[in-house]
Amino acid sequence: MSLIFYAHPLSTYCAKVRIILKLKTIDFVEQLPLGGSYHSNAYHKLIAAGSVPAIQDGSFVLHDSDAIAEYLEDCYPLPALRASDPQQRAYHRSVARYHDTRLEPALRALFGFIGDTDANRAHAAVSVLTDCFSRLANLVNPAPYLWAEQLCLTDCAYPTTLFMAQDVSAALGKPIELPTKLQVWQSALYEDQTIKQVVDDNRAAVAAWIDSKQKSKIT
Structure with missing residues (x-):
């Protein structure tokens, strides 16, 4: 099952996650927040923070670009994008x-x-x-x-x-x-x-x- 990436085309935070997903060749589907906006009740029910970017990996959901970046690095370590030192x-x-x-x-x-x-x-x-x-x-x-x-x-x-x-x-x-x-x-x-x-x-x-x-x- 593909990872779902909730994003907005103007957001630099979303662009950061998009770059990481593509560099790591992760299978993902990008879509706008549920209801068409990160202000919608439907989106808030899924992503309590009500922000983008966010991901849904199976039953696991996560917001915040830094948290997502670290999660992707942990789950998909190649190519490495995090220093060992x-x-x-x-x-x-x-x-x-x-x-x-x-x-x-x-x-x-x-x-x-x-x-x-x-x-x-x-x-x-x-x-x-x-x-x-x-x-x-x-x-x-x-x-x-x-x-x-x-x-x-x-x-x-x-x-x-x-x-x-x-x-x-x-x-x-x-x-x-x-x-x-x-x-x-x-x-x-x-x-x-x-x-x-x-x-x-x-x-x-x-x-x-x-x-x-x-x-x-x-x-």
Whole structure:
């Protein structure tokens, strides 16, 4: 029986899990939350947290992208995406938490400004996100990935976020230029064909969402 992956096409958290599933060639079926939304009662009955991503593996259900990533690594250990050294593994987890607790929330804060006729209102939020990227550049030393020549779970969290930050900030007329180190990392990640496919699909969904938001504000 295929694993069921509940996801939303815009979510960077879902993209992370999607990349891991594909890198590990796990048999899965992706679908929107039951009832068409993670706000629906039907979905909440299955996933009490009411969030995406989530998975259903037989009778077992699990939410939270980090928890899912660790579960998939435990159940499908090849190819390995988690370091065996405890210090390296802890470092990778700290960088993953930085994404989830600092970077992604700063990116999401820009969403409400899409379609705003006064682009200057987004200035402070863009500055916060820019600062988050500067701090990230001081946290990581990809060579070319965080686990040297081998992709790790934490690498999988960042590709769509890096591109989304560029696309959303550009749509606001305030394009963010990533620090050089992050640009090199972004390019290395994008060269992986599995990651490229997920990134391209996510960027297409983001572009369509931006277009719809801008048109709705005009009308």
